[in-house]
Amino acid sequence: MMKPLTWWWGLVLAFALVGVLRIFLPLxxxxxxxxxxxxxxxxxxxxxxxxxxxxxxxxxxxxxxxxTAFYLYYFGTNPYVGILMGIAAGVAVSLAVGPLxxxxxxxxxxxxxxxLAVIVFYLMQKVLAPITHGDNGLWxxxxxxPTPLLDITRPGQFFVFAFVVALALWAFYKYLDDTIFxxxxxxxxxxxxxxxxxxxxxxxxxxxxFVIANTTTALAGSMYAIYLGFVSPEMTSPARVADPVVVTIxxxxxxxxxxxxxSIAYTGxxxxxxxxxxxxxxxxxxxxxxxxxxxxxxxxxxxxPLLKKAALRIRNRWRxxxxxRR
Amino acid sequence: MIDAxxxxxxxxxxxxxxxxxxxMAIGLSxxxxxxxxxxxxxxxxxxxxxxLTYSISLATGSVWLGVLAGIVVAGICAFGVERLVFRRIYxxxxxxxxxxxxxxxxxxxxxxxFIWGVVPRPVPAPxxxxxxxxxxxxxxFRLIVIAIALLVYGAIWVFLNRTIIGKAIRAGIENVQxxxxxxxxxxxxxxxxxxxxxSLSGLAGGLHAPLIMVDPQxxxxxxxxxxxxxxxxxxxSIKGTLVSAFIVGQVVSLGSLIYAPLAQMAPFAIMxxxxxxxxxxxxxxxxxxx
Numbered sequence: 338m339m340k341p342l343t344w345w346w347g348l349v350l351a352f353a354l355v356g357v358l359r360i361f362l363p364l365x366x367x368x369x370x371x372x373x374x375x376x377x378x379x380x381x382x383x384x385x386x387x388x389x390x391x392x393x394x395x396x397x398x399x400x401x402x403x404x405t406a407f408y409l410y411y412f413g414t415n416p417y418v419g420i421l422m423g424i425a426a427g428v429a430v431s432l433a434v435g436p437l438x439x440x441x442x443x444x445x446x447x448x449x450x451x452x453l454a455v456i457v458f459y460l461m462q463k464v465l466a467p468i469t470h471g472d473n474g475l476w477x478x479x480x481x482x483p484t485p486l487l488d489i490t491r492p493g494q495f496f497v498f499a500f501v502v503a504l505a506l507w508a509f510y511k512y513l514d515d516t517i518f519x520x521x522x523x524x525x526x527x528x529x530x531x532x533x534x535x536x537x538x539x540x541x542x543x544x545x546x547f548v549i550a551n552t553t554t555a556l557a558g559s560m561y562a563i564y565l566g567f568v569s570p571e572m573t574s575p576a577r578v579a580d581p582v583v584v585t586i587x588x589x590x591x592x593x594x595x596x597x598x599x600s601i602a603y604t605g606x607x608x609x610x611x612x613x614x615x616x617x618x619x620x621x622x623x624x625x626x627x628x629x630x631x632x633x634x635x636x637x638x639x640x641x642p643l644l645k646k647a648a649l650r651i652r653n654r655w656r657x658x659x660x661x662r663r
Numbered sequence: 664m665i666d667a668x669x670x671x672x673x674x675x676x677x678x679x680x681x682x683x684x685x686x687m688a689i690g691l692s693x694x695x696x697x698x699x700x701x702x703x704x705x706x707x708x709x710x711x712x713x714x715l716t717y718s719i720s721l722a723t724g725s726v727w728l729g730v731l732a733g734i735v736v737a738g739i740c741a742f743g744v745e746r747l748v749f750r751r752i753y754x755x756x757x758x759x760x761x762x763x764x765x766x767x768x769x770x771x772x773x774x775x776x777f778i779w780g781v782v783p784r785p786v787p788a789p790x791x792x793x794x795x796x797x798x799x800x801x802x803x804f805r806l807i808v809i810a811i812a813l814l815v816y817g818a819i820w821v822f823l824n825r826t827i828i829g830k831a832i833r834a835g836i837e838n839v840q841x842x843x844x845x846x847x848x849x850x851x852x853x854x855x856x857x858x859x860x861x862s863l864s865g866l867a868g869g870l871h872a873p874l875i876m877v878d879p880q881x882x883x884x885x886x887x888x889x890x891x892x893x894x895x896x897x898x899x900s901i902k903g904t905l906v907s908a909f910i911v912g913q914v915v916s917l918g919s920l921i922y923a924p925l926a927q928m929a930p931f932a933i934m935x936x937x938x939x940x941x942x943x944x945x946x947x948x949x950x951x952x953x
Contacts, residue, residue: 390762442942444701444758444761444898445894445942445943451890452890617773618773619772619773619776619777620770621773622765622770622771622772623770625762625766
């Protein structure tokens with residue numbers, strides 16, 4: 338089952354396509370897509386694998402972004418250390434709230450996470466304003482020192498960095514799907530009583546999944562911070578809490594490449610529509626309703642079976658030709 | 664320490680804010696109890712109510728007429744949305760309705776921006792008079808808001824306990840299949856409940872409009888508070904909603920008297936505390952399954 342080549346080829350193909358897109362699309366767009374897809378990856382894992390819908394992902398995004406920003410603004414200059422700080426903050430925050438949250442039923446989980454996002458918003462905007470400079474945000478683009486090997490303070494090389502990180506994360510999540518832990522996550526979504534009967538602890542599986550997913554989100558946050566060189570509370574404002582959920586569903590819940598496809602579609606539409614009518618919320622909202630009514634499979638969820646069928650047909654024809662020639 | 668006058672006006676302020684929260688949360692709570700959906704689009708009907716109050720009061724000069732129009736239009740919108748969208752998703756999972764209704768909410772906010780623009784607009788208070796309570800001047804309009812909320816609570820109580828439709832709704836909250844088995848048209852019951860919920864949200868918007876500025880994002884701004892009210896009270900419980908609405912109102916108002924940023928933070932801390940002690944909220948029944 339774990340043949341290295343068949344295991345890798347989908348991943349390599351997908352990221353080769355992203356690399357090709359880099360040639361045709363402007364750099365800011367493709368970087369935005371990469372970071373956004375990492376951001377959505379955590380939400381997709383929670384929703385598709387563990388069955389938790391989280392309207393609170395911006396809270397963890399902000400945790401990562403602000404940890405990076407604090408480090409770069411007040412203490413150091415090395416962006417790589419900043420990213421490590423962001424990851425550490427993600428782990429710390431999700432370990433702090435996780436044991437409390439994962440006990441809740443899925444509907445309460447969604448609402449409590451939403452509340453957390455709003456808490457973080459006000460925390461950053463008002464309560465911690467002396468440190469975070471409130472709505473003005475923290476600017477540190479010029480204080481970051483260039484790094485050797487891969488200078489991520491420059492957009493061109495930041496793209497390479499984001500690309501490598503995304504590839505590693507996707508490989509990691511694909512690997513998770515194949516492990517016993519991945520199977521347990523699915524089982525806790527489908528039937529928690531049976532899983533408990535098999536001797537696994539629902540609580541610890543959910544907690545681990547929660548920490549993994551939210552650390553991924555925090556990583557996306559610190560990448561945003563490095564790329565933009567500034568953070569403001571706007572990223573966790575109540576109006577943006579649904580973004581990752583929308584993109585997850587747009588791409589296809591629980592599919593591996595859904596987040597990438599969803600991010601490309603969402604970011605592209607946002608760009609196009611805001612250029613045309615400046616009122617893109619209207620469009621996104623009704624698109625969401627339409628997708629939900631049309632069958633909640635999302636873009637990749639609909640495309641994947643078709644592509645697989647097509648690939649199979651091509652392979653069969655090729656095999657027939659080879660055997661016919663003999 | 665805070666002096667008595669400030670405290671008195673703070674409590675009145677908290678009660679009036681709590682009344683608004685109650686009127687909106689009751690819709691969410693009823694929809695969850697009976698239809699097992701989380702209907703975030705209630706916040707859209709709230710904005711619609713507020714904007715109609717603005718437009719009609721500007722055109723005719725009467726805020727009360729605007730509130731009335733807001734209730735009616737919000738009810739009509741709720742009816743349309745129920746027929747077009749929710750009818751198809753009652754059978755699906757709970758989170759499904761949550762995402763769909765969030766889509767309706769964002770889309771609706773887009774429509775509002777399209778019609779009225781993004782600039783916040785003021786609405787005049789219908790009653791300018793002040794009243795003296797315990798030596799403090801209190802706007803009469805806030806007292807009227809509190810009175811209306813209590814009146815609505817009474818009316819809902821009578822409706823649920825004394826009329827056939829209300830009794831059917833209560834029975835439906837316990838077990839929908841049994842109600843259907845008794846030959847009651849459940850689908851019509853759902854529509855009626857949804858329209859009531861939407862109109863109450865419209866009423867909340869109309870009453871809140873003179874107290875704040877009307878702007879397109881207003882639904883998203885109160886979203887978190889209404890959620891908190893519903894969570895603290897327990898999804899599906901009317902009494903719990905009333906109690907928790909007034910708790911949250913008081914915490915917001917008195918918290919801001921002690922330390923301004925506390926107004927937004929303190930309710931969340933209380934919600935986390937209550938969820939820690941009682942994961943289903945104050946009055947939520949642990950038996951509720953989806």
